[in-house]
Amino acid sequence: MPTAIAVTGPDLVLPPPDRHTPSAAVLQSAVRSARTYSLDQSLTEMHTLIEHHGYVIVLCPASAPPAVVHRLHAIRSVLESDRIAILRPELPPLGLAVLALQLRQLSICDFSPGVLASSARLLSHYIHAGALLGSVAKLDRVPVTLQSHAKSWMPGTQFAVLATPRPELIKVTGDAVLPAPQFGTKMLYATGQLSPDWVTGTLAPAWQAQEVTEARLPGESARWWATGKLVEFAAAIPDISVLYQLVTSVRRDDCHWCGLELIGDRCGFCSAPLTAPPERPAPAPAHAVRALPRGAT
Structure with missing residues (x-):
């Protein structure tokens, strides 16, 4: 069986592009409160x-309530399992759903669980995720200037915000658009309390999106973007063969802590860095230190 990709809400599960892509497991321990879903039930679910x-990769939004995060780590701790990876990429919720879909697609390839988990950081750099917002007054996940804060109080003002791969914020006027991906993408958008016309009619053509599809707005989106007046969007590489080449192009190493394979500089399961920090050399004895000649470098 392929490595399980788990998410903390049903709205983070996008429809599969084909019949081969497995679905994601929706963790009831994250969806339901501790009153209605006990720790024992949560442990049984994960076990x-x-x-x-064999292995489980959990994707949890960075904006998730602390209680959800604490429950996930409690489950991992009680089970004493190094087969559970808890990942919290700095992606908006719709972007996280796209990442979950990509990992689901790659889970049926010949990647080890460690490579699959650590590839999440790599794939995140190729997801252009943002939103059209009616206000940025409370937005704290993307840098917002004082001038933008002031403009957000003006009726009818809208802002286009890119959260990843590089933060960007513009006022929606004329033909102004956000920086486009330099590769072919499929765009998903999810509508909140704003019209999606600018996203579908201006941004998608400017980005030369190969396909534009509507998705369900994740429940975490309003919390992440600090407003319900939004249209969230995410553009990403849809072709599994391209995603496969991206991951295979990176050198693989073994985690010095848990022994799993990884790519990049950090293990997805135990979060250990690629190599152990080098030991600091002992200070040399005073008599062994020679003074450099004046002016020497």
Whole structure:
């Protein structure tokens, strides 16, 4: 069985592009409160996933309530399992759903669980995720200037914000658009309390999106963007063969802590850096230190 990709909400599960892509596991321990879903039930849920899949990669939004995050880490700690990866990329919710879909697609390839988990950081750099917002007054996940804060109080003002791969914010006027991806993408958009016309009619053509599809707005989106007046969007590489080449092009190493394979500079399962920090050399004895000649470098 392929490595399980788990998410913390049903609205983070995008429809598969083909019949081969497995679905994601929706963790009830994250969806339901501790009152309605006990720790024992949460442990059983995760243990069952491990028994069936061997390893579990959990994607949790950075804006998720602390109680959800604490429950996930409690489950991992009680099970004493190094087969659970808890990833919280700095992606907006719709972008996170796209990443989950990409990992689901790659889970049926010949990647080890460690490579699959650590590839999330790589793939995140190729997801252009943002939103059309009616206000940036409370937005704190993307740098916002004082001038933009002031303009957000003016009726009818809208802002286009790019969260990843590089933060960008513009006022929606005329033909102004956000920096476009330099590769072919499919765009998803999810409508909140704003019209999607600018996203579908201006941004998507400017980005030369190969396909534009509407998705369900994730429940975390309003919290992440600090407003319900939004249209969230995410553009990403849809071709699994291209994603496969991206991951295989990176050198693989073994984690010095848990032994799993990884790509990049950090293990997706135990979060250990690629190599152990070098030991600091002991200070040399005073008599062994020679003074440099004046002016020497």
